Amino acid sequence: MEGKLVLADGSVFSGTMLGPLHTVGEVVFNTGMTGYQEVLTDPSYCGQIVTMTYPLIGNYGVAASFNQSRQPYVRGFVIGELCSTPSNWRAENSLAEFLKRHRIPCLYGVDTRALTRRIRASGVMMGVLAPARMGHEEALALLSNADVVHLVEKVTTPIVYRLPRTGPRVVVMDFGVKRNILESLARLGCDLTVVPAATTAETILAMEPDGVFLSNGPGDPKEVSYAIETVKKLVGRKPIFGICLGHQILALALGGDTYKLKFGHRGANHPVKDLATGRVFITSQNHGYAVAETSLHGTDLVVTHRAVNDGTVEGLRHRTLPVFSVQYHPEAAPGPHDNMYLFQQFYQLMTKEV
Template identity: 65%
Template structure:
């Protein structure tokens, strides 16, 4: 079936639909060469139509091993060339079958790099995926759909759950956490309790954790529970990733702003300012911390993006609190950034008196 991706600025890109489902969301792009299933199931993409810049997608199939959440939360997928016959010893199904079984809107056979150039020039914008037969009134109605702001509520766990371990007890606030993050902490031996995003601070502290982890997640950090994070600071060691990083900055008195087109991909260079070493990182965020808002705060910037100089890491100067904007668990290095979890384990060990 012939379909169209239509951006709110009037740009139209024609292709083929993998399913007949319509989609509406914020159109963004990801520059990774691999990881399409992880992208599809990363809750941080909730509310977005994701364009993949790498031309060939689906060549290694899909497998349960790569799932990052209980379901896909993306609103749509935009691909140049969709491979229908994957070749990979781990493949359990094709990407085409995966998309159709989950009713994920996908348009392929389009010029994804032209779409990316458009977004880079004009910024992220609303877009829709529709069949070519859609009427003007249907298109107008879809483009007028108001944005859904409660994306964290959509992706967070509906109930508290445990991942038992013999080591430090970590309380996780789930704003849309990826499974690989939990796996990284579990491999370190952590005893994990995962809480819904709207859990009050006193309930988190009631389980007497050794430390607190603030997860990644979608949307504007100012729409997330900043006050809860503010109440947790100083109570236990805290480590935040991505949205958790932004929430820490807000809770400490900083400010955030929306990037023109965000950082999304597995090839973003980040410099550790303490060592001078540059790491290749995986990122997925549309907001960043405002530099000037940190001027009078008791924090130190620890990492910066090489491409645009934005803040990629923070550490409180006196409290055991730190965060990074990128995803150390995604391991594009492949293991370059796992030392961030080791840093967290050291803080937890110190807090336990070990």
């Protein structure tokens, strides 16, 4: 079936639709060569139509062990070539079957290089993914009804649950947490209690945790005002570690500001410099917002990491309190697990080993 992606600026990209479904979302691109199933199931992509810049997608199939959450959250998928004959000893199904089963609209056979260049030049924008038979005006009309706000509420856990271990007790504020992050903390022995995003500071402190973890998640951090207020009350009470959206929420809670990037950072190949050591790490990232460095003047926050490509803030720490955060995903290393030291630092803060 012929299909198309219609962007808010009126440009159209043609291809083949995997099925008759249509969708509306923010069109972004991811530069990773692998990890397409992790992208599809990462809650941070909620509300978005994701374009993969790598030309061949689906070549190693899909498997349940790669899922990062209880369900996929992307609105749509745009790729160059959809592999129909995956080869991988772990594969349980093809990508096409996975997309159909979860009713994720997919457009393939697209000039993804041209689409990516358009987004880089004009910035991310809303788009409609639909069969070619849908009229252009009808497609543009759908943009006015797009629901891409309050995304954290759509992905956070509805209930409190535990992943018991024998180590320090950690309360995880779930803004859209990935499974690999929870597993990384659990491997260190952390006794995890995962709570909904709107959980109050009083409720969290009543659980008597040794530390609080602020997870990744989708959307504008300023929309999660209730979480910002909660973190304000937790700072100074317990060690805190934030990742991605959690990093942005922490900055806002401590007097900083955030802003929307032109086209964001999404992929498994972004270089980040640790300012303390001078070492550059290759990191996995997925965010459309960043902390404004100028807003940190006069606060107790110090920049610890910086993006090599554009100089944006990638890490923060408090001058005196056991509080720190990073913008990237240390658990999602594309190769060696060099960034796992951040989880170990959090562990040491909770057990007072430093």
